Amino acid sequence: MALKLYGAALSPCTSRVMTCLHEKEADFELVPIDLFAGEHKQLPFLAKNPFGQIPVLEDGDLSLFESRAISAYVAEKFKETGNDLIRHQSFKEAAEVKVWMEVESQHYHPAISPIIFQFFAAPLQGKPPDQAIIDENAAKLGKVLDVYEDKLGRTKYLAGDFYSLADLFHLSFTYYFMKTPCADLINERPHVKAWWEDISSRPAFQKVASAMNFGENGN
Amino acid sequence: MAAIKVHGSPLSTATQRVLACLYEKGVDFQFVSINMAAGEHKSDNFLALNPFGQVPAFEDGDLKLFESRAITHYVAHEYADKGTQLLIPGSNKEAAVLTLWQEVEAQQFNSPSSTLAWELFYKPFFGTATDAAKVEENETKLGKVLDVYETRLSQSRYLASDYFTLADLYHLPNIQCLLATSAKKLLESRPHVNAWVKEITARPAWSKVLAMQKQ
Numbered sequence: 001m002a003l004k005l006y007g008a009a010l011s012p013c014t015s016r017v018m019t020c021l022h023e024k025e026a027d028f029e030l031v032p033i034d035l036f037a038g039e040h041k042q043l044p045f046l047a048k049n050p051f052g053q054i055p056v057l058e059d060g061d062l063s064l065f066e067s068r069a070i071s072a073y074v075a076e077k078f079k080e081t082g083n084d085l086i087r088h089q090s091f092k093e094a095a096e097v098k099v100w101m102e103v104e105s106q107h108y109h110p111a112i113s114p115i116i117f118q119f120f121a122a123p124l125q126g127k128p129p130d131q132a133i134i135d136e137n138a139a140k141l142g143k144v145l146d147v148y149e150d151k152l153g154r155t156k157y158l159a160g161d162f163y164s165l166a167d168l169f170h171l172s173f174t175y176y177f178m179k180t181p182c183a184d185l186i187n188e189r190p191h192v193k194a195w196w197e198d199i200s201s202r203p204a205f206q207k208v209a210s211a212m213n214f215g216e217n218g219n
Numbered sequence: 220m221a222a223i224k225v226h227g228s229p230l231s232t233a234t235q236r237v238l239a240c241l242y243e244k245g246v247d248f249q250f251v252s253i254n255m256a257a258g259e260h261k262s263d264n265f266l267a268l269n270p271f272g273q274v275p276a277f278e279d280g281d282l283k284l285f286e287s288r289a290i291t292h293y294v295a296h297e298y299a300d301k302g303t304q305l306l307i308p309g310s311n312k313e314a315a316v317l318t319l320w321q322e323v324e325a326q327q328f329n330s331p332s333s334t335l336a337w338e339l340f341y342k343p344f345f346g347t348a349t350d351a352a353k354v355e356e357n358e359t360k361l362g363k364v365l366d367v368y369e370t371r372l373s374q375s376r377y378l379a380s381d382y383f384t385l386a387d388l389y390h391l392p393n394i395q396c397l398l399a400t401s402a403k404k405l406l407e408s409r410p411h412v413n414a415w416v417k418e419i420t421a422r423p424a425w426s427k428v429l430a431m432q433k434q
Contacts, residue, residue, distance in 0.1 A: 050367045051327060062312040066322035073315040092282055095293045102286035105325055107271060147270045 003028040003074075006048065007055030008035055009211035012116070012172035013067040014055040019171055020071040022204035023085060024078035068105060068169065075165050083204075085165040093160060100158040100166035103144075111141035112173050119180045120215050138182050145185055145192055152191035157199075167199050175200065175212055223248035226268060227275030228255050229431040232336065232392035233287040234275040238431065239388050240291040242424035245302035250431070288325065288389065295385055303424070305385045320379040320386035328390060331361040336396035354402075362405055365412055372411035377419075387419050395420060395429070 003021070005028050007014030014030075021028050033039050033054050041052045048056040049065035056063060057070045059077075064070050075085040087093035114137045118129040151158060158166045174196065178186065187193050199205070223241070225248055227234030241248050253259045253274050261272045268276035269285035277283070277290045279297070284290050295305040307317045334357045338349045371378060379386040394416055397403055406416050419425070 050370065051323075051364075059312070062315060064315055064319050066319055066326060068326075069315065069318040069322040072318050073311065076314075077311050091297070095282060095284055095289065098289040098292050099284055099286050102289045103271070106286060106288075110330070144271075150270065 004031055004058040005029070005055050005070075006031045006033050006045065006058070008033055009208075010214040011035070011054055012176060012212070013053070015172035015175075015208045015212055016067045016169065017055050017057065017070045017074070018208045019168055019205050020074050020085070020165070022207050023168065023202075024074055024082040026074060026078050026082075068101070071165060071169070072101075083163065085163075085168065087159070087162065087164060093162070096159040097164045097166050100164070101169060103158070104166060104169040107144045107147075108141070108170060109173065111137045111144055112177055115141070115180065115182055116173055116176050120176060123215070134182065138185060141182075142185055145189055148195075149189040149191050152195050157195065163199065163202075167195070168205075171199060171205050172208070172212065175205075175209055176214065221247040221249045222278075222280045224251055224278040225249070225275050226251045226253050226265065226277070228253055229428075229434070231255070231274045232333070232396065233273065235392040235395075235428050236287040236389060237275050237277065237290050237294075238428045239391055239425055240294050240305065240385070242427045243303040243305060243388065243422075244294060244298045246294070246298050288321065291385060291388070303383070305383075305388065307380055307384060317379040317384055317386055320384075321389060323378075324386060324389040327364045327367075328361075329393070331357040331364065332390075332393040332397060335361060335400070335402045336393050339400035339402055340396040358402060358405060361402070365405055365409055368415075369409040369411050372415050377415065383419065383422070387415070391419060391425055391428075395425075 003026060005014065005017060005021070007017070007030065009015070009018075009030065009032075018028075018030070033045060035054070039045055040049075040054050045056070046052055048058075048063055051065065053065065055067060055070065056065045057073070064073060072086075076088075079086060079088050085097075087097055114133055118134050122129055148158070155161055157163050174186070177183065178196075186196050200209070223246060225234070225237055225241070227237070227250070229235070229238075229252075238250075253265065255274065259265060260274055265276065266272055268278075268283060271285070273285070275287060275290065276285050279293075282293075284293060299306060307314050334353060338354050338357075342349050368378070375381060377383050377387050394406065397406060398416070398420070407413050
């Protein structure tokens with residue numbers, strides 16, 4: 001039975017999971033959830049994720065939400081095929097991957113997410129982007145990226161000289177970020193910029209990126 | 220000398236998360252106290268252990284880690300056969316339910332509860348004024364998260380399973396802070412959440428963590 005992913009192609013959290021599925025060459029069906037009709041805040045979707053957020057993954061009798069939990073499940077389930085995203089054969093490398101997955105979750109995401117919200121979501125509510133919020137979070141993100149710049153000057157990817165789930169977790173939100181005036185934060189740091197160009201050019205992400213057109217052409 | 224070293228502060232919620240895990244597993248460790256008031260966590264020595272300049276930092280032999288959830292994940296797996304079983308053994312599908320509730324803590328619970336702990340617990344401790352608007356906003360957010368927990372805990376004795384796991388442990392430090400503030404009403408007004416809070420905060424390993432604050 002194929003995996004079912006409930007979500008939206010232009011959503012960064014859905015895209016995070018789809019990138020992982022493509023890296024693992026796993027078959028799945030995307031079941032579109034109509035965000036603009038509020039489908040994610042009503043039954044039957046709420047029964048799948050009581051927090052009313054996409055995506056949700058169904059694998060037979062297992063139903064999961066939280067994109068990072070879903071991605072980790074997929075990476076583990078398909079660890080013997082496709083690209084090794086979790087370094088399961090080396091406990092030291094696996095622990096390093098976990099550290100940088102947590103860095104994305106605890107440092108990178110809280111700074112980048114409000115910036116994405118201000119540029120892409122606020123206009124839908126009829127509000128202009130709040131520059132104070134953007135500036136505050138750009139300053140925070142800059143400090144995080146200073147640490148990344150140093151690390152990526154010593155290793156090719158975040159957890160070591162190998163691409164991993166830790167790098168993958170950054171792709172979808174950063175893709176939207178690069179369309180904002182704040183993209184300089186990435187472009188001004190040579191190692192971060194090179195890393196970004198490398199990971200965003202991976203075929204698994206390219207398949208997903210083309211549908212991430214939120215805010216364009218009336219999407 | 221123990222191979223495991225934890226560099227941190229007994230007052231830091233993230234440090235407490237790691238200490239709780241080590242006490243549950245019953246593994247020996249050396250605690251290296253970091254003087255945060257003196258800015259020791261921003262010193263070059265410490266930045267070499269955690270480039271983000273935050274406690275805790277962790278060593279097990281020549282393995283060096285930071286981020287409390289990455290450290291506890293490592294400890295729970297590496298010492299799986301010691302002390303309390305904090306993971307869900309068995310199939311990948313069964314283990315995925317644990318990962319899910321760990322992510323719920325990180326993405327849904329952590330932010331509003333940390334903000335409330337900062338405003339209502341730490342700020343008064345340091346003599347700074349509380350921001351009432353932030354408190355109201357985050358009490359509302361946390362309330363919605365706890366509504367989901369109330370339903371979940373009416374179906375399952377603990378968050379991920381019928382026994383205590385890492386997913387429950389992750390919540391202990393912020394819950395302990397909230398219990399010492401007016402925000403405890405959010406926990407006490409929801410019967411299943413309240414019962415769960417009482418159970419997990421009564422665990423002997425957690426009492427050992429709290430005892431370290433008195434040293």
